[in-house]
Amino acid sequence: xxxxxxxxxxxxxxxxxxxxxxxxxxxxxxxxxxxxxxxxxxxxxxxxxxxxxxxxxxxxxxxxxxxxxxxxxxxxxxxxxxxxxxxxxxxxxxxxxxxxxxxxxxxxxxxxxxxxxxxxxxxxxxxxxxxxxxxxxxxxxxxxxxxxxxxxxxxxxxxxxxxxxxxxxxxxxxxxxxxxxxxxxxxxxxxxxxxxxxxxxxxxxxxxxxxxxxxxxxxxxxxxxxxxxxxxxxxxxxxxxxxxxxxxxxxxxxxxxxxxxxxxxxxxxxxxxxxxxxxxxxxxxxxxxxxxxxxxxxxxxxxx
Amino acid sequence: xxxxxxxxxxxxxxxxxxxxxxxxxxxxxxxxxxxxxxxxxxxxxxxxxxxxxxxxxxxxxxxxxxxxxxxxxxxxxxxxxxxxxxxxxxxxxxxxxxxxxxxxxxxxxxxxxxxxxxxxxxxxxxxxxxxxxxxxxxxxxxxxxxxxxxxxxxxxxxxxxxxxxxxxxxxxxxxxxxxx
Numbered sequence: 001x002x003x004x005x006x007x008x009x010x011x012x013x014x015x016x017x018x019x020x021x022x023x024x025x026x027x028x029x030x031x032x033x034x035x036x037x038x039x040x041x042x043x044x045x046x047x048x049x050x051x052x053x054x055x056x057x058x059x060x061x062x063x064x065x066x067x068x069x070x071x072x073x074x075x076x077x078x079x080x081x082x083x084x085x086x087x088x089x090x091x092x093x094x095x096x097x098x099x100x101x102x103x104x105x106x107x108x109x110x111x112x113x114x115x116x117x118x119x120x121x122x123x124x125x126x127x128x129x130x131x132x133x134x135x136x137x138x139x140x141x142x143x144x145x146x147x148x149x150x151x152x153x154x155x156x157x158x159x160x161x162x163x164x165x166x167x168x169x170x171x172x173x174x175x176x177x178x179x180x181x182x183x184x185x186x187x188x189x190x191x192x193x194x195x196x197x198x199x200x201x202x203x204x205x206x207x208x209x210x211x212x213x214x215x216x217x218x219x220x221x222x223x224x225x226x227x228x229x230x231x232x233x234x235x236x237x238x239x240x241x242x243x244x245x246x247x248x249x250x251x252x253x254x255x256x257x258x259x260x261x262x263x264x265x266x267x268x269x270x271x272x273x274x275x276x277x278x279x280x281x282x283x284x285x286x287x288x289x290x291x292x293x294x295x296x297x298x299x300x301x302x303x304x
Numbered sequence: 305x306x307x308x309x310x311x312x313x314x315x316x317x318x319x320x321x322x323x324x325x326x327x328x329x330x331x332x333x334x335x336x337x338x339x340x341x342x343x344x345x346x347x348x349x350x351x352x353x354x355x356x357x358x359x360x361x362x363x364x365x366x367x368x369x370x371x372x373x374x375x376x377x378x379x380x381x382x383x384x385x386x387x388x389x390x391x392x393x394x395x396x397x398x399x400x401x402x403x404x405x406x407x408x409x410x411x412x413x414x415x416x417x418x419x420x421x422x423x424x425x426x427x428x429x430x431x432x433x434x435x436x437x438x439x440x441x442x443x444x445x446x447x448x449x450x451x452x453x454x455x456x457x458x459x460x461x462x463x464x465x466x467x468x469x470x471x472x473x474x475x476x477x478x479x480x481x482x483x484x
Contacts, residue, residue: 016388025370025387034423037373297373301384 004123005117005295007132008173017173020142023287029066032289040300041068045101046094049126050076050158053105055261055285056126056136060103063292069101079255083152087111088118091141095119101296104128120295122299130164135295136260138172139288141178143280144215146287152179157251158210160219160268161230162195165262168219172198185209186241189230208243210250217258218243218269234267243269256280309454309462310475313436318451319348321434324353325449326402334427335402337365341417342388344406345369348435349466352404367392369403374416390420398426402449406464408434411445436475438462 002015012220029037030301049057057073059294064071074094085093087106091101094102099121105114109129144151157177162168162184172195182200184191193202203209210216221237231237243257257269257279265271273279310318330336333356340349346368353366370390378384403417418430433449439454454477456462461478465471 021338022387025372025390028390032423033425037423038419039373040379042379297387298384300378301382 002299004112004125005134006116006123006128007127007278007301008134008137008170008177009132011134012170013177014234016141016177018300019138019291019294022298023138023142023290026066026292026293026297027290029293030149030286036066036068038068040064041267043100043300044098044122045071045103045296046097046099047071047073047126048082048094048102049074049128050104050106053126053134056105056288059257059285059288060124060126060292063289063296064101066289067293069296071280072099080202087115088237091115091119093130095121097255101263101299105155110147117253122296124295124299127166130169131166132170132173133166133260135288135292136169137174138168138295139284139291140167140171140217140258140260140280140285141174143258143284144256144277144293147282148214150254151175153181154214155181155183156215156217157183157185157213158217158219159206159209159243162186163190163191163192163230164222165219168290169198171217172200183209185284187231188239206247207250210247210273213251214255215258216243216248216251216255219262220260220262221264221268223264234264238267242267243273245270245272246274247274293297305479305481307470307477307479308474309450309477313327313474315451315473315475317468318435319351322449322451323352323359324370326431326433326463327356329431329448330400333350333360333362336402337367338468339367339392339395339396339397339417340368340371341403341405341413342390344435344464344466345404346434347466348406348433349402349404350468351417352402352433353451360477365394367394367396369417369420371416371420374414374420376412386469392421392424396421398410398428399425399433400429401427402431402433404433406435407462408432408437408445408447408450409440409462411443414445415443436462437466 102121103124104124105126106128109131111128112123112125158168172182176199182199185203196202259281307334338349340346353364356364368391370388372387398471430449434447436450437450437453459480464479465474467473469470
C-alpha cells in the first residue's frame with residue numbers, strides 16, 4: 001500500500017478495491033454495540049482544516065476514534081496560519097508533535113501533494129481546492145457497489161458545477177477506472193466541453209444527460225459563486241439543472257440519487273427526491289465512516 | 305522439503321474425536337456455540353458443528369472471526385493484513401464459546417481472537433480447539449482440545465490444506481532448504 005492518499009488519479013484499481021473490501025469489514029464493526037477496534041492504538045492523527053467543513057471533519061474524527069487513534073483538530077482560524085506560518089512549517093510542527101496521520105483540507109489545489117513530500121506522516125487529502133476529494137469518491141464507489149452490485153457498465157450522471165468540484169473530478173477518475181460511463185451535466189460555463197479529456201461525456205441538457213442512467217449524483221451549487229457570472233441566479237439554475245421527480249423519470253426506474261452534501265433543498269435537488277426511497281444520501285454518510293477507517297488502516301503499515 | 309504429516313482420513317478421524325470431546329466436556333450442546341478464526345479455523349468450525357450434529361442431533365450456531373484489527377503486530381508490519389469476514393450473528397453473552405483455529409503456535413492470534421470476541425459480548429466461558437499444536441508459545445495460552453501435538457522447529461512452517469479451499473485435505477510440514 002501507499003504512504004499517502006492525495007488523489008484517485010494516480011492510484012491503481014487494485015488499491016481502490018482493497019480499500020472498498022476493507023471498508024465492508026469496518027461497516028460490520030460499525031453495526032456492533034462496541035463500534036471501536038484497537039487497530040491503530042497508540043498512533044496519532046491530526047486534522048488540519050484550512051476550509052470550513054462539518055461533515056468531512058466529523059467523519060474523519062469519528063473514523064479516527066473508532067480505530068483507537070488519538071486525535072487533534074486544527075482549524076485555520078485558530079492556528080498560527082493567521083500569524084503567517086507557511087503550510088510546510090505548520091505540517092513539520094505537527095509532525096514534530098508525533099503525528100502519524102495528517103488529514104488536510106486546503107483551498108489551494110495540490111497542497112496535500114506538496115505536504116506529502118515534506119513529512120514522514122501519512123497525508124490524506126480531505127479536499128484540495130478544485131482538484132480532488134479522494135475519500136468522497138471512495139465512499140461514493142462503495143455506496144454504488146453496495147446498492148447496484150458493481151460499477152462496471154453503469155451509466156452515472158454527475159450534475160452541477162463540475163468545473164469547481166473536486167468531488168466530480170475524483171469520481172470521474174475512479175468511475176472511469178472501473179469501466180463506468182460517466183456523464184457530466186450542467187451549463188457550458190460550469191461544464192466546459194474540454195472535460196471530455198477525462199474520458200467522460202459532457203451534456204448541456206438535463207433530459208438528454210439523464211436518459212437511462214443508473215446513478216444520478218447531484219452536486220451542491222456553491223452559493224459563493226453565484227455573483228461571479230457562472231449562472232444568472234439560483235432560481236434560474238434550479239429551473240434548468242435542479243433534480244425534480246419529473247426529470248428523474250428520464251433515468252432508469254431503479255436509479256439511485258446521490259449527493260455529497262451539504263444540499264440546498266429546492267435548488268439543485270427537490271425535497272421530495274432527497275427524502276425519497278431513491279435517495280442514498282444518508283447511506284453515503286454512514287459509508288464514509290467505514291471507508292475512511294479502511295483508508296487509515298491500510299495506510300497504517302510501517303515504512304522504511 | 306515438504307513432508308505430509310496427516311492425510312484426509314487422519315484429519316477426518318481427529319475431528320470426529322474432537323467433536324466427541326467437546327460434547328463430553330460440555331455434557332451436550334446446551335448453551336454452546338462455535339466460532340472459527342479466519343482463515344483456517346472457519347472451515348474446521350463448520351466441520352466440527354456438522355459432526356456434533358451427527359452425535360447429538362442438535363444444530364449448533366457457528367460464527368467466523370477475523371482478528372486483523374486486534375493483532376499486536378500492526379505497528380511493526382510493513383503490509384497490513386488482509387481483512388476477511390467476521391460474522392457472529394448470534395448473542396454470545398453467557399454462552400460457552402468454542403474458539404477454533406487450525407494451528408496453535410505463539411498464542412498471539414488466540415489472544416487477539418479473545419479480545420475480538422469480548423467486543424461482541426461477555427461469554428460465560430471460552431474454550432479453545434485446535435487441529436494442531438506446534439509448540440513455541442509466547443503467551444500463557446493452552447488449548448482445551450488438541451487434534452495432534454507436533455514438534456516443530458521455528459524455521460519450519462505448517463500448512464493445513466482443506467477441501468473447502470479446493471485442495472485435498474492434508475497437513476504438510478515445510479522445512480527450509482538447507483544450503484548444499
